[in-house]
Amino acid sequence: xxTGVIGASIVLVAAAHALRRVRRNGRINPxxxxxxxxxxxxxxxxxxxxxxxxxxxxxxxxxxKYLAELPGDRPIVxxxxxxxxQYAIDRDLLARQLAAAGHPVTVGRLGLGGLSIPERYHYxxxxxxxxxxxxxxxxxxxxxxxxxxxxxxxQQNLYTAQEVAGMDLDTTWLSLEWILGLSNDEPxxxxxTLAATVMGHxxxxxxxxxxxxxxxxxxxMVSSAFDWEPPKQAxxxxxxFARELAAVVKPSEKSSPLPIPSSWLARILDQEIGLFRARGxxxxxxxxxxxxxxxxxxxGVSFCSAMAGFPCIMAGDPELLAGLSHDEYWYDRTHLIxxxxxxxxxxxxxxxxxxxxxx
Amino acid sequence: xxxxxxxxxxxxxxxYAAYWKIAGSETRKYLLIGTSYVFYAWWDWRFCGLMLxxxxxxxxxxxxxxxxxxxxxLRLLWTSIGVDLTVLGFFKYYGFFVANxxxxxxxxxxTPALPALMVVLPIGISFYTFHAISYVVDVYRGTAxxxxxxxxxxxxxxxxxxxxxxxxxxxxxFLPQLRRAPPYVRGGQAHGARxxxxxxxxKAVIADTLAQVCDPIFGDVGRYSNQALxxxxxxxxxxxxxxxxxxxxIAIGTARLFGYRIPKNFDYPYSxxxxxEFWRRWHMSLSFWLRDYVYIPLGGNRGxxxxxxxxxxxxMLLGGLWHGASWNFVAWGALHGxxxxxxxxxxxxRPRLGGGINWDAMAWxxxxxxxxxxxxxxxxxxxxxxxxxxALEILQAMVGLRHVVGSRLPQSLIVWIIxxxxxxxxxxxxxxxxxxAFALNRSVFWVGIGAIAAVALTLMPQVQKAFIYFQF
Numbered sequence: 001x002x003t004g005v006i007g008a009s010i011v012l013v014a015a016a017h018a019l020r021r022v023r024r025n026g027r028i029n030p031x032x033x034x035x036x037x038x039x040x041x042x043x044x045x046x047x048x049x050x051x052x053x054x055x056x057x058x059x060x061x062x063x064x065k066y067l068a069e070l071p072g073d074r075p076i077v078x079x080x081x082x083x084x085x086q087y088a089i090d091r092d093l094l095a096r097q098l099a100a101a102g103h104p105v106t107v108g109r110l111g112l113g114g115l116s117i118p119e120r121y122h123y124x125x126x127x128x129x130x131x132x133x134x135x136x137x138x139x140x141x142x143x144x145x146x147x148x149x150x151x152x153x154x155q156q157n158l159y160t161a162q163e164v165a166g167m168d169l170d171t172t173w174l175s176l177e178w179i180l181g182l183s184n185d186e187p188x189x190x191x192x193t194l195a196a197t198v199m200g201h202x203x204x205x206x207x208x209x210x211x212x213x214x215x216x217x218x219x220x221m222v223s224s225a226f227d228w229e230p231p232k233q234a235x236x237x238x239x240x241f242a243r244e245l246a247a248v249v250k251p252s253e254k255s256s257p258l259p260i261p262s263s264w265l266a267r268i269l270d271q272e273i274g275l276f277r278a279r280g281x282x283x284x285x286x287x288x289x290x291x292x293x294x295x296x297x298x299x300g301v302s303f304c305s306a307m308a309g310f311p312c313i314m315a316g317d318p319e320l321l322a323g324l325s326h327d328e329y330w331y332d333r334t335h336l337i338x339x340x341x342x343x344x345x346x347x348x349x350x351x352x353x354x355x356x357x358x359x
Numbered sequence: 360x361x362x363x364x365x366x367x368x369x370x371x372x373x374x375y376a377a378y379w380k381i382a383g384s385e386t387r388k389y390l391l392i393g394t395s396y397v398f399y400a401w402w403d404w405r406f407c408g409l410m411l412x413x414x415x416x417x418x419x420x421x422x423x424x425x426x427x428x429x430x431x432x433l434r435l436l437w438t439s440i441g442v443d444l445t446v447l448g449f450f451k452y453y454g455f456f457v458a459n460x461x462x463x464x465x466x467x468x469x470t471p472a473l474p475a476l477m478v479v480l481p482i483g484i485s486f487y488t489f490h491a492i493s494y495v496v497d498v499y500r501g502t503a504x505x506x507x508x509x510x511x512x513x514x515x516x517x518x519x520x521x522x523x524x525x526x527x528x529x530x531x532x533f534l535p536q537l538r539r540a541p542p543y544v545r546g547g548q549a550h551g552a553r554x555x556x557x558x559x560x561x562k563a564v565i566a567d568t569l570a571q572v573c574d575p576i577f578g579d580v581g582r583y584s585n586q587a588l589x590x591x592x593x594x595x596x597x598x599x600x601x602x603x604x605x606x607x608x609i610a611i612g613t614a615r616l617f618g619y620r621i622p623k624n625f626d627y628p629y630s631x632x633x634x635x636e637f638w639r640r641w642h643m644s645l646s647f648w649l650r651d652y653v654y655i656p657l658g659g660n661r662g663x664x665x666x667x668x669x670x671x672x673x674x675m676l677l678g679g680l681w682h683g684a685s686w687n688f689v690a691w692g693a694l695h696g697x698x699x700x701x702x703x704x705x706x707x708x709r710p711r712l713g714g715g716i717n718w719d720a721m722a723w724x725x726x727x728x729x730x731x732x733x734x735x736x737x738x739x740x741x742x743x744x745x746x747x748x749x750a751l752e753i754l755q756a757m758v759g760l761r762h763v764v765g766s767r768l769p770q771s772l773i774v775w776i777i778x779x780x781x782x783x784x785x786x787x788x789x790x791x792x793x794x795x796a797f798a799l800n801r802s803v804f805w806v807g808i809g810a811i812a813a814v815a816l817t818l819m820p821q822v823q824k825a826f827i828y829f830q831f
Contacts (some may be wrong), residue, residue, distance in 0.1 A: 002568050002569075002571060002572050002772065003769060003771060003772060003775050005564065005568045005818050006565070006568060006569075006772075006775040006776060006779055007775060008814075008818055009560065009564050009565045009568070009779055009818065010775075010778060010779050010782050012560050012564065012811060012814060012815060012818070013557075013560060013561075013565075013779065013782055013783045013786070014782055014786055015807070015811050016553070016556060016557040016560055016811060017557075017783070017786040017787055018786070019553060019804055019807045019808060019811070028802060030545070030548065030549070030552075030801075030805045033801075033802055033805035033806050033809065034552070034805045034806070034808055034809040034812075035809060036806055036809060037805065037806035037807060037808060037809025037810040037811075037812075037813070038809035038810065038812060038813045039809075039813075040806070040809075040810060041809065041810035041811075041812075041813030041814055042813050045813065045814070045817050159821060160821065161821045164821060200365045203365060204365070204821070207813065207816055207817075208816065208817045209816045209817070209819065209821065210816075210817070210819055210820055210821030211817050212817050212818050213568065213818065213819075213820050213821075214820075214821055
């Protein structure tokens with residue numbers, strides 16, 4: 001890529017040196033002319049991107065490609081989630097379990113660590129636009145952080161290609177709705193900072209800042225590189241997990257002052273379900289992977305109560321939680337790994353068979 | 360606040376609009392002083408006080424100098440310079456000094472508890488202290504008039520386009536501009552915009568792309584093949600030029616948007632046929648500053664040859680040390696000092712080699728170019744490497760004395776980098792002659808600037824590195 005950029009730079013440098021003298025004629029405002037040049041060049045860049053099918057070479061784009069090219073002709077069950085789902089569910093094992101029970105399906109996952117709800121919406125649109133086969137069933141992950149801290153990923157990875165790539169007009173609008181809306185109790189100073197950050201990312205996205213060195217033709221994109229998981233680094237002990245998991249399902253004494261889900265999230269979910277429904281999906285549901293956080297579990301319970309019309313699978317089964325009481329089954333307090341993942345996947349398959357109408 | 364950031368773009372647009380909107384040169388001046396301090400405070404507001412202290416020191420010395428008798432004038436001059444050098448020395452060299460004293464004492468078997476402080480290096484300190492020294496010395500010499508207006512001295516030292524990394528503007532050059540209101544000149548605006556766009560291409564597109572090539576290699580020299588090390592060295596040779604020349608273009612262009620002129624800092628240094636010429640083209644504001652405030656006061660080329668070479672070496676060693684508190688920078692300065700001495704020696708020997716040789720022939724010029732640039736390339740190795748051992752390993756790789764099998768880089772990369780430098784230098788240096796033929800209609804110029812800016816933004820790496828010279 002460096003060679004390509006250096007090659008293009010030779011042309012740019014030559015052009016910059018050639019633009020030398022200015023004759024003092026013309027009455028048109030220089031700023032207007034500058035904008036005209038900028039906009040025309042942007043149109044050319046957009047056309048180039050279109051012709052060469054260039055995409056940001058970032059994990060979410062790789063994920064979209066993987067989803068669009070899911071092999072086989074079995075109906076697709078799509079898990080829409082984040083790293084919680086990535087760590088908690090073994091897709092192949094889940095598919096085998098469902099097939100063994102007479103429901104041969106392909107299980108796909110749309111979601112990456114920290115993906116916010118607005119970004120998720122962005123990639124759902126991308127996926128549905130390019131996929132040859134669309135999902136029959138869509139299951140959405142439930143997590144409190146979608147509502148309480150949806151901009152965490154953005155703040156941790158400021159002005160990176162991944163964050164800029166996802167910040168199109170819809171993502172910006174939805175993000176600003178959350179930042180400036182009433183569904184959170186963020187202080188004014190933080191709201192202003194976040195809004196400026198979102199606008200900054202949007203600006204970079206719109207004018208394709210840094211796009212070329214980060215892009216790749218959609219045909220050449222590798223779809224297997226987005227599923228990376230770091231090794232476990234912290235150990236909290238079996239006793240900790242036994243204690244926390246036993247306590248997690250106890251009813252919370254403090255109820256949330258805000259409605260769950262917020263009107264902001266409910267509206268986006270409506271839009272997402274509408275998109276999937278328009279493209280053939282008929283079954284929808286929600287699930288929350290196991291967690292040691294009481295607040296997170298309480299949020300999930302409230303969410304499921306509000307979404308009574310949909311199947312909702314909460315990992316509150318005491319037997320399951322007791323089986324997960326081992327430190328080595330957890331990456332951290334909310335993410336399962338290895339044997340923990342296997343146990344939960346098996347349990348999840350049974351609940352799907354019981355509670356949903358699988359294709 | 361980095362020049363290559365959305366924050367700076369917003370800052371510039373607001374300041375620019377306010378500057379030309381408000382009437383009155385004094386108000387505009389105060390606006391620039393205020394916004395320059397905001398610009399500086401963006402990094403660390405605590406050091407605004409330090410800059411103000413340096414400014415007050417320069418202003419008071421400037422006001423007092425003309426009123427004093429000669430012996431007191433000299434004492435005040437040295438006091439003022441001493442204050443500036445103390446500030447610079449403490450913030451920039453304290454840790455280096457303590458570490459080296461400790462090492463030296465340890466070698467003698469002594470281990471005293473030296474006061475170790477974690478001193479934060481304020482951005483731009485090397486530049487604004489040099490501005491302050493330049494002002495006081497110029498007033499002392501009579502080449503600059505002592506300013507009655509504190510605002511003028513404050514703006515001269517803090518003017519945000521040149522605050523973080525120069526160019527080091529002379530008081531005698533800049534202060535007269537402050538005394539008269541700079542008018543809005545369309546040609547100046549066009550020139551400023553062109554420089555900014557070129558600076559963005561140099562820094563954001565080229566230098567940062569080259570950094571992606573060389574940074575991993577300089578970080579782990581032992582893992583790479585000779586070919587990769589040579590490629591990385593050439594990439595850094597390009598990176599540092601495009602980085603600093605790009606920064607300088609943006610600084611000069613930004614100043615021009617506000618009607619102020621700042622002299623150029625680079626004049627295609629990689630086309631230099633000798634190190635003497637190189638230093639007339641590279642970081643010109645520093646090399647001329649060192650010449651006028653260090654080399655000439657030391658005696659310059661007056662006196663014996665020994666004194667002349669000593670002055671040259673001392674100036675270059677100081678120049679090296681100015682870049683940073685590290686022996687690598689001293690080695691870099693020493694190599695340049697040695698090169699300059701050898702060149703002067705050669706100029707003395709050359710006439711005795713026979714009159715029949717045409718030293719201006721193309722072959723000799725190419726040989727001089729290659730030799731000079733190879734010397735510069737080798738010196739950059741010390742400038743960039745984290746240790747002497749790494750630098751020596753790269754030098755061994757350059758001359759084929761290193762035998763390590765390691766990772767390689769694409770073969771064509773060197774060709775592309777050299778082609779880029781060549782196109783820049785050839786077109787840059789010859790444009791004055793071909794410019795009339797390409798004289799552009801004003802509309803084409805501005806539309807072209809907009810289009811080039813759009814393409815440059817698309818090509819630049821998303822994560823921008825800080826300007827290399829910000830650390831000095």
